[in-house]
Amino acid sequence: xxxxxxxxxxxxxxxxxxxxxxxxxxxxxxxxxxxxxxxxxxxxxxxxxxxxxxxxxxxxxxxxxxxxxxxxxxxxxxxxxxxxxxxxxxxxxxxxxxxxxxxxxxxxxxxxxxxxxxxxxxxxxxxxxxxxxxxxxxxxxxxxxxxxxxxxxxxxxxxxxxxxxxxxxxxxxxxxxxxxxxxxxxxxxxxxxxxxxxxxxxxxxxxxxxxxxxxxxxxxxxxxxxxxxxxxxxxxxxxxxxxxxxxxxxxxxxxxxxxxxxx
Amino acid sequence: xxxxxxxxxxxxxxxxxxxxxxxxxxxxxxxxxxxxxxxxxxxxxxxxxxxxxxxxxxxxxxxxxxxxxxxxxxxxxxxxxxxxxxxxxxxxxxxxxxxxxxxxxxxxxxxxxxxxxxxxxxxxxxxxxxxxxxxxxxxxxxxxxxxxxxxxxxxxxxxxxxxxxxxxxxxxxxxxxxxxxxxxxxxxxxxxxxxxxxxxxxxxxxxxxxxxxxxxxxxxxxxxxxxxxxxxxxxxxxxxxxxxxxxxxxxxxxxxxxxxxxxxxxxxxxxxxxxxxxxxxxxx
Numbered sequence: 001x002x003x004x005x006x007x008x009x010x011x012x013x014x015x016x017x018x019x020x021x022x023x024x025x026x027x028x029x030x031x032x033x034x035x036x037x038x039x040x041x042x043x044x045x046x047x048x049x050x051x052x053x054x055x056x057x058x059x060x061x062x063x064x065x066x067x068x069x070x071x072x073x074x075x076x077x078x079x080x081x082x083x084x085x086x087x088x089x090x091x092x093x094x095x096x097x098x099x100x101x102x103x104x105x106x107x108x109x110x111x112x113x114x115x116x117x118x119x120x121x122x123x124x125x126x127x128x129x130x131x132x133x134x135x136x137x138x139x140x141x142x143x144x145x146x147x148x149x150x151x152x153x154x155x156x157x158x159x160x161x162x163x164x165x166x167x168x169x170x171x172x173x174x175x176x177x178x179x180x181x182x183x184x185x186x187x188x189x190x191x192x193x194x195x196x197x198x199x200x201x202x203x204x205x206x207x208x209x210x211x212x213x214x215x216x217x218x219x220x221x222x223x224x225x226x227x228x229x230x231x232x233x234x235x236x237x238x239x240x241x242x243x244x245x246x247x248x249x250x251x252x253x254x255x256x257x258x259x260x261x262x263x
Numbered sequence: 264x265x266x267x268x269x270x271x272x273x274x275x276x277x278x279x280x281x282x283x284x285x286x287x288x289x290x291x292x293x294x295x296x297x298x299x300x301x302x303x304x305x306x307x308x309x310x311x312x313x314x315x316x317x318x319x320x321x322x323x324x325x326x327x328x329x330x331x332x333x334x335x336x337x338x339x340x341x342x343x344x345x346x347x348x349x350x351x352x353x354x355x356x357x358x359x360x361x362x363x364x365x366x367x368x369x370x371x372x373x374x375x376x377x378x379x380x381x382x383x384x385x386x387x388x389x390x391x392x393x394x395x396x397x398x399x400x401x402x403x404x405x406x407x408x409x410x411x412x413x414x415x416x417x418x419x420x421x422x423x424x425x426x427x428x429x430x431x432x433x434x435x436x437x438x439x440x441x442x443x444x445x446x447x448x449x450x451x452x453x454x455x456x457x458x459x460x461x462x463x464x465x466x467x468x469x470x471x472x473x474x475x476x477x478x479x480x481x482x483x484x485x486x487x488x489x490x491x492x493x494x495x496x497x498x499x500x501x502x503x504x505x506x507x508x509x510x511x512x513x514x515x516x517x518x519x520x521x522x523x524x525x526x527x528x529x530x531x532x533x534x535x536x537x538x539x540x541x542x543x544x545x546x547x
Contacts, residue, residue, distance in 0.1 A: 186368050207355050
């Protein structure tokens with residue numbers, strides 16, 4: 001049951017979007033997010049959406065998988081919509097009943113916000129779906145490197161992220177195993193009220209934390225015994241290199257970003 | 264006692280691995296079963312089916328006349344009668360004191376305080392640890408071998424009719440291994456438990472089990488007494504499984520022309536048999 005959790009799920013495909021430089025993809029995503037917040041009308045969202053569709057099409061990702069990424073935030077989206085529709089006032093009164101009323105401004109803002117959130121999530125999830133976690137952390141490290149001068153531990157940060165991502169499946173597996181073992185001793189994880197359930201998690205969480213600490217200890221020891229000492233003078237197997245296509249992608253995104261910000 | 268009818272289990276993920284393929288098994292009360300097979304043969308899946316931790320994709324699992332796959336089955340009752348000790352069971356310890364950890368299972372069964380205390384005492388006694396000395400200590404300050412004993416006691420305190428152990432001796436030193444073997448023997452012979460032991464150590468299996476089941480790629484390939492199963496030397500080697508060292512030696516001696524009985528699984532008896540064979544050879 002724990003295996004349903006998908007964080008930063010990467011779907012390997014042979015597409016031009018997959019082959020783009022990870023750094024460039026992160027930069028483009030940041031740019032597009034900024035432009036998303038500059039958009040002031042639905043025309044902008046329309047153009048943005050078109051751009052997104054073309055991008056997903058080019059990346060050869062299964063559309064179903066992309067849409068599945070929206071599932072966890074469905075509640076947030078509905079909540080945003082409902083709150084805006086009922087609580088944002090202004091414009092024409094469309095409908096009213098006793099003290100509740102729906103006004104045109106509220107409907108507009110509601111759908112406006114929802115479009116923004118949807119596009120934001122879809123765009124960022126195409127980033128994680130087309131970029132392997134390893135490339136992603138590599139890219140982040142490269143981008144943070146200039147900040148080293150100001151004391152930002154870029155390589156340590158990226159190593160921490162790599163390790164964290166690497167151990168998500170391991171920890172899930174471990175949790176599943178411990179859960180089964182405790183269930184074999186009569187533990188019950190599925191019934192009771194919230195407080196009872198939280199209490200019932202103790203036999204799962206304590207061993208899980210202990211094993212995570214033990215793993216961390218072992219890993220630190222193993223790294224140290226292989227003389228790991230941070231990013232200084234460290235070379236890599238796959239150097240990130242910019243190609244023409246990266247600049248082409250950046251140029252296109254910049255143009256789209258500027259255009260949509262005007263609407 | 265336990266019956267499996269045409270049980271198939273397929274793991275429902277991207278790979279759709281068929282872990283068990285049409286298994287039929289009948290396990291009687293009082294048997295000591297050695298379950299062998301190399302990694303990925305379906306042993307662990309099989310034992311998880313037996314106490315309802317996972318459900319078969321197809322087929323029926325029947326424990327003590329209860330069909331586990333049926334509706335309205337109280338899985339707690341099943342887990343009370345089928346105790347399962349996982350690999351590295353010491354990784355599930357979580358309480359502050361050894362007493363509390365062993366009492367976790369009985370508490371979940373809803374037993375009263377006095378009964379729980381009796382059971383904890385009994386369980387610690389079985390694994391050869393002193394109740395007074397250990398009950399208030401933290402399980403995390405013990406050695407690995409002792410932690411394993413505590414975890415084992417945690418399952419024994421449930422007083423199951425069937426005890427399933429998944430590689431309980433992995434990573435233990437020889438002395439702890441022998442103690443564990445003795446404990447299993449006592450549980451089987453004196454406490455009348457039905458035991459299913461998964462192990463890669465054939466010596467252990469040959470020495471303890473009354474029946475050996477060999478699995479390969481989700482199917483039962485051999486099933487019989489240790490003597491029967493270990494006589495299929497070539498087939499076992501093909502499945503990348505070893506014979507017990509004793510059997511290996513006896514087989515090789517017999518191949519050299521010594522008149523030997525190869526169905527012997529204790530070191531002392533094997534030594535006597537070899538001596539006898541050597542003496543009779545000298546005479547002629």
